[in-house]
Amino acid sequence: MDPSRPPLPAPRSLLGLTIDELGAWAAARGLPAFRGRQLGEAIWRQGATSAAQIKGWPKNLAAGLDGEGPLLPAVEDRRQEAGDGTIKTLLKLHDGKLVECVSIPTATRHTVCVSSQVGCPVGCTFCASGLNGVERDLTAGEIAYQVLHHHRVRPVTNVVFMGSGEPLFNYANLIQAIRVLADPDGLGLGRRRFTVSTSGVATRIRQLAVDEPQVTLALSIHAADDETRSRIVPLNRRWPLAELMAAMDDYSTLVNRRMTLEYVLLADANMTTGHAHDLAKLALRYGAHINLIPFNPVIDTPHRRPTTNEVKGFAAAVASFGGHATVRGQRGADIDAACGQLRRRAEATAKAPVH
Ligand code: SF4
Known part of the structure; x- marks a missing residue:
């Protein structure tokens, strides 16, 4: 991560981002943009309440996000x-x-x-x-x-x-x-x-x-x-x-x-x-x-x-x-x-x- 960049939104703030913006959020974390799309679809369409429930996300990635705080605000x-x-x-x-x-x-x-x-x-x-x-x-x-x-x-x-x-x-x-x-x-x-x-x-x-x-x-x-x-x-x-x-x-x-x-x-x-x-x-x-x-x-x-x-x-x-x-x-x-x-x-x- 570039320390000169403003801090990324906490997980509980991710609901305030559109799916495209979630792609940009993922990219800013050094992840492929499609991870942000997966995250958005899991929240808005699949009823996910934690990162562990995001389909297609590797366990370590989900655990990292869950470790930062609740997904829902x-x-x-x-x-x-x-x-x-x-x-x-x-x-x-x-x-x-x-x-x-x-x-x-x-x-x-x-x-x-x-x-x-x-x-x-x-x-x-x-x-x-x-x-x-x-x-x-x-x-x-x-x-x-x-x-x-x-x-x-x-x-x-x-x-x-x-x-x-x-x-x-x-x-x-x-x-x-x-x-x-x-x-x-x-x-x-x-x-x-x-x-x-x-x-x-x-x-x-x-x-x-x-x-x-x-x-x-x-x-x-x-x-x-x-x-x-x-x-x-x-x-x-x-x-x-x-x-x-x-x-x-x-x-x-x-x-x-x-x-x-x-x-x-x-x-x-x-x-x-x-x-x-x-x-x-x-x-x-x-x-x-x-x-x-x-x-x-x-x-x-x-x-x-x-x-x-x-x-x-x-x-x-x-x-x-x-x-x-x-x-x-x-x-x-x-x-x-x-x-x-x-x-x-x-x-x-x-x-x-x-x-
Ligand atoms: S005081 Fe109540 S009715 Fe008046 S603007 Fe605020 S929320 Fe609306």
Whole structure:
């Protein structure tokens, strides 16, 4: 090895490399490039969890790699399974940090909701993930592994970046994770199978249009007036609606794909007729579809879940102003379905004194 070269990725980081990049990684180790391809196929297609399971690898080579640390970047810490098939998994990373990912199966799809950061810096008032701020960004491999973890049970068809964290604040790793998961020699997920959800990082919305124009953008809007939005999505103070809409205008010019507006229904905060009017107006401007998401009660957040009648009334008001909205059915109602809740519960358990 050339000592002047930067250190090679640890084995647990190899999931963050495409198959071609694994070939280059092998070459940098003085191995034939096809060894990297064998490694990638073993991880992504054959379910290998250690180097010893890589088909065609000599024992000494596998033992050497295994000796450097785990091949996979996370292990399952705990899981909750709901009656409707939704599975929320808590993964423990190499440094002990915990992240959630959720498997959402239907008859025709298997969607995995992944996290992009440990915690979240945005601090939306209705979300458990942001209650304690952000601890660190996830690596591309840690993001990609969340998909692989559930893919091994049933092939994944769709990936949504709607778990903990603001994906556009971890931009480079987000883009690399999409490249890895879309690699035709790996899982080969089509770009249109990805949805990136943002709370409104205006500058990166423009960048995403250039770098990944085929993925779907979901804007977590939650209020379409500055006063309400700044109260419940603090990022709005940094990029108020005028700036956000300027970025969305640019995005719409560059990308000919329908975007989605995500709107958490908070009975006490964003469900007046005026809110419905502003939301419909914004959606019409972009031809966007609106997903209305009744708030899932979260401990330590101040909000109230709306009643069924309140949800119906708001949806009707949005429709009366011309907006196209659907109320998202609640999945995983009998588990800690809201983002960040399982992790919070696990950390509270770990910190609780043992009597
Ligand atoms: S809703 Fe999303 S952006 Fe807001 S705090 Fe939670 S994870 Fe962060």
